[in-house]
Amino acid sequence: MDFNHLNNNNYIFGMLIIGIILLLILVIYLISRNYKNKRDYTRFRQSVYDEKTAEKEVAGRRRITPKMKQYILERDNYTCQICGISKGFLDDLYDGLGDYLLLEIDHVNSVANGGTGSDEDNLQVLCWRCNRTKGRDRTNQEVKQLIDYGVEYLESDNDMV
């Protein structure tokens, strides 16, 4: 018997098995990696979609129709609901001056805090300055206090030191 020949065949057979096992491991690794990439991509797509949906939802709540805007301007008599400056007051000073007053429609309770632009009770006229000061977290009262504090400060005989 040629034992040497048999041993050689066993050796080749063994290497073949190891080769096949390694190949299988590689294939499984590649498949799983591809699966993971696909899963990550799907998650990424979903998060972008969720973000866009949330943005649309916020934009929808922020939206004030032109009709509503006109209604609020007339209801509030073109007057800032915090400092009281009005189109009429400026027009009385000089005809046409009121057109330079930048009045805005403010969400009393900000959109970020759950307010909507479709609820007239949540809308008010503010001048540009008061609206910027109010931001999204101050109340009318807090803005008024800031303005009063500023006026008080200016009227007091402060040395500004």
Ligand SMILES: [Zn+2]
């Ligand atoms: Zn104002």
